Amino acid sequence: MIKLNVRVRQLHLRNFGRNTIGASLLAFSVMLGACQKNFEEDPVPTTDPDVQTEQTDNEWILENMQTYYFWNKQLPAKPDMTQVPEDFFNSLLYSYDAAARPDGDRFSFIAADAEELQASLSGEGTSTGAEFNLYLARQGSDEVIAQILYVLPGSPADKAGLKRGDIIEQINGQTLTRSNYSSLLFDQNTMVVGYSNWQNNQLVKSDKTISITKTVIQENPVLLDSVYTVSGKKIGYLVYNQFIPGPNGSNVNTYDLQLDQIFSQFKAEGINELILDLRYNPGGYVSSAVNLASLIGKNVDATKTFYRQEWNETLTPELEKEFGEEFFVKKFTTKSENIGNQLSRVYVLTSRRTASASELIINGLKPYMEVITIGTQTTGKNVGSITITDDTGKKKWGLQPIVFKSYNAQDQSDYTAGFPPTLQAEEPLELLPLGDTKEAILNRTLLQITGAPTARLRNLEAAPLPYAGSSLERKAAGSNMFDGQIKRLPEVQ
Known part of the structure; x- marks a missing residue:
């Protein structure tokens, strides 16, 4: 017999204009003139104000990429400064190529409006x-x-x-x-x-x-949580769709606190199995990943390493000088709501859109407990980015370059092809509501927990219609993993 208690989290609709959109919790300013140019010739002087603006924007883009970009040693020696800024930024990237550059960049991007980018990173945007x-x-x-x-x-x-x-x-x-x-x-x-x-x-x-x-929506990433009683087991279930500490412009970590409350309830109800549904979670803030991992990990506290970062050779000594070696190592936090000692493993539901901070959870928890993934292969993003904006307000662009690679406590970072599922399960086209115990992937997981015969699970192996993409790819978090502790990085002389 299955007992079901489902709590659905509400979102907030906010119908305000662009001018009232607050800055992202992450955003920091990059000081102009802090980097040395490595191109040999100055742009050809022009009296066209649009061309002059584009050239100035491109200089700003190049300076920041020379300093912060993870692959800054692979930047072109003589980039074409006459391109429009979007094309210029893309021309700088050490782009991924399966044969020639398997270690290349698949995730850096430029946004035309920095305010809209920062809002999107916090789950706010115009949507249905x-x-x-x-x-x-x-x-x-x-x-x-x-x-x-x-x-x-x-x-x-x-x-x-x-x-x-x-x-x-x-x-x-x-x-x-x-x-x-x-x-x-x-x-x-x-x-x-x-x-x-x-x-x-x-x-x-x-x-x-x-x-x-459509209207402006602030998405609450905590979509649903439930507790199931199945064959004497207490199973917690959480649908979490983006790593966001709190609403855009807020200084309160509303959504992280909501997770704390959910896990406090999980702990009080004595759950001994956990299903973390990250099928539709493209990533987000590392600070929220640390918070969630600290609620789940077995025998973890503020002395244990969740993951570490590797930055480029230019910036690493400056960061170490400014912040110390501890800057590169991100620890768990000690949380009274942690349920790790009630668990022997965690089940993570995945899809091709499970990425970035979601994969950081999988990789970061592996040294401490068994992580069983059910679904399809994840995206394969073991790198993180930062948001770069112009603090003078003269440049509208928002840059989101990859700046570090992540490793877990056992120095593992070998998932650029994504995490293959422990148990393959493709979503069918006949979808039931999330949280319904008959919903295909959740049902498979519940059967796995209770030791159901494999024969009952084979119907989920067949792929549905040819996949062509997802709206989740348009979420800003879909290409990013952030370090929320960074406010301002040091200038590089």
Whole structure:
């Protein structure tokens, strides 16, 4: 018999303009003129103000990349300073190539608006409140479908009646295709949605459409927590969708404190198994990863290493001089809510979108307890970034370069291809609500915990329709892992 107690976390809708968006908890300023230029010729003088601005922006970008970029020794000797800033930034990257540069960069990026970037890193953005995966409608098809993974409570999508598992086929009367899905799904503020459900291995069209208007949403990453009693076992379950300490612009770690309360309840209820659902978590702040790991790890406290960082050769001695060797080693924190001594292992649910700080949890906990992953292979991001903005306010850009590589307490960092699952389980197209004990991946995990026969689990091995992408890739956290302790880095002379 299964006893179920589910608590769904609410999000907050905030309908304010750009000018009131607060700075990210992480953001720090990089002092101009702190780095030496290594290009040999000055840009050709010009009287065109747009060109002059772009050249100045490119100089600023180059200076910061020379100092902070993890692969700064691989920067081009003579970069083309005449490019527009986006193209110029991308031209500097030590880009990944499976054959030539398997250790290359897959994650650095530049954002046109630093304020919007910083808001997004804290879970705030304009959205319907629905996250989804994209699939081709059939093998070799030009048509695309968007299947909803989860809907934030109280969001426009929730109020319109969309739910997990619904499949969007049309927007504003147009069928989604390879060529138009991006503009239809992401560029429209108000959309009329035509949708279907997946039933008995086929799409069943709804006979109605719904209208949705996007709004500014502050996402609470703690989507759901539950406690199940199964065959005498007490099993805690947590759906956590982004590593965010608190709402954008807030100085209070609201969401970290919420996790503390959940684990305090887990501890009080005597759970002896834990399922951490990170299928839709693309990463976020390292400070929140430290907090979560400190709630889970077995026999951990503030003396134990969670992970360590390796920076470039230029910056490492400066950081060590400014902050000491302890800057590079991130310890667990001692937390009264820790349940590690009640556990012998932790189950982590994964997907191809499980990345960055989520993978840091897996890697960082492995030296201390058994970590069993169930789902599909993770992204493979063992590096972290910082946000660089111009404190003068004259430059609008936000830079998010990779600046360090991470290692666990056993100096392991060998997951650039992602963590392969301990147990392979592809999500089917007929999705049940998260937290429902019959939901495919959760059900498989519960059966694994209780020792169910393997034969009952094989139906999850087959892949669904051809995968084409995910809305989770557009989350700023999807390409990042941050060190929330950094406020300002030292100038490099």
